[in-house]
Every structure is written in C-alpha cells, then in structure tokens.
Amino acid sequence: MMTAKAENDPNAANTGNACDEEDAELAAIASNGFDSDEEQDEGPDDLRRVLLVDNSPVCFLMQPGNGVPISSFYDDGSDRALAKLQRLLKLLDRQPDVRPHLKALFNLTAEQIHRALS
DSSP states (O other): OOOHHHHHOTTOSOOSOHHHHTHHHHHHHHHHHOSOHHHHHTOOGGGTTOOEEESOGGGGSSOGGGEEEOOOOSSOTTOOHHHHHHHHHHHHTTOSOSHHHHHHHHOOOHHHHHHHHO
C-alpha cells in the first residue's frame, strides 16, 4: 500500500511499505525473539524454500537468512532489479534449501540489521 506522501515524493522517508511503518515494533520483537543468528538458522524446515524480498532490511529481522535485499525504484524504466531477481530465483529453484546460498550471497545477520537501524 502506497501512502499519499510516498506517491507524491519518491524520495520520501516513508515509502508506504508496511515494514517501514512498523520498524520500531519489528526491531523490538526481533531483539527479544532470538539471542543469536545461530538460533535463527535452526528454525523450522519449512523456511528452506522461503525468500523475503524487500528494499527495507528491517523486514529481514526475524529471518535474515531468508532475506534478499533489492533496491528501491520509482518509475524508473531502466531499473533491472527484477530481472536480476528473476535470475536468482531460477538458480535457487534447484536448491533444496535456499538459506546457505543466500548467506553466501548476502550474509545478512540480525546484528547487522540492528546496527543499521541504530
């Protein structure tokens, strides 16, 4: 859902992204939910094939091992982020567990995300 502010100003701090609107709440939940990234890696097997694609790293707080950061874009006809994502999806489609491959590519950790939010 895009807010009026974001619709009128593509550089606005509030992009209308649901994750942006709940940054503080998610950060509080995430900081209390896990003591370490190792605990997150021991999560349920149903996350083996899950990708979280977003331009806001706060969306990856609960499962950084499943995060795929993507650049923001607004009415940019030359943006190639989705084409790159499509290639990544095709590569990951053959993998029984996407998390080791995403870790090798992005190495996102909850600690890094917390530092970025501070």
